[in-house]
Amino acid sequence: MRRSLGLSQAQLARLLGTHAMTVSKWERGLSTPGGHHRALLGAFAQAAERGARFEGGGTQRDPVRFLADLLEAAYRRPELDLGALSATNRFPGRIVQLTRGDVMSKLVIEVAPEVRIGSVITTDSVDRLGLAVGGSAVAIIKATEVLVGKP
Numbered sequence: 001m002r003r004s005l006g007l008s009q010a011q012l013a014r015l016l017g018t019h020a021m022t023v024s025k026w027e028r029g030l031s032t033p034g035g036h037h038r039a040l041l042g043a044f045a046q047a048a049e050r051g052a053r054f055e056g057g058g059t060q061r062d063p064v065r066f067l068a069d070l071l072e073a074a075y076r077r078p079e080l081d082l083g084a085l086s087a088t089n090r091f092p093g094r095i096v097q098l099t100r101g102d103v104m105s106k107l108v109i110e111v112a113p114e115v116r117i118g119s120v121i122t123t124d125s126v127d128r129l130g131l132a133v134g135g136s137a138v139a140i141i142k143a144t145e146v147l148v149g150k151p
Contacts, residue, residue: 005047005054015044015067043075046075052070054066089142091138092137093112095131100126103122106118
């Protein structure tokens with residue numbers, strides 16, 4: 001995760017408010033981060049998955065601004081103008097799976113950590129909307145009937 005963000009151990013340590021040796025120990029499996037650092041590292045990993053990268057040549061980039069950018073990238077929701085729709089159940093998320101077929105394609109949208117919604121749509125719609133794994137999408141659920149079961 002640190003490398004995919006383009007950070008040195010010292011730069012990551014500075015963002016986390018810890019020492020570079022501590023980051024080194026985490027990476028070598030000699031110790032594990034506490035709860036606060038795990039939460040930040042989880043957000044950093046999510047930002048890295050969304051393409052965030054430390055650019056600006058080492059120490060010239062403001063680390064506080066970069067931290068703000070990382071957290072914004074980790075928690076940003078897609079901003080899509082869907083126009084006027086009667087459906088109120090809109091779930092923005094990230095496409096985590098896309099299986100293309102000749103006519104129909106199956107896609108899975110992660111709307112929250114480990115909460116996924118699947119859909120089957122035409123492959124033409126996939127192409128027209130420019131859908132791809134890692135991209136943002138909104139699952140819109142319009143149903144007059146909802147089945148309920150007991151676990």
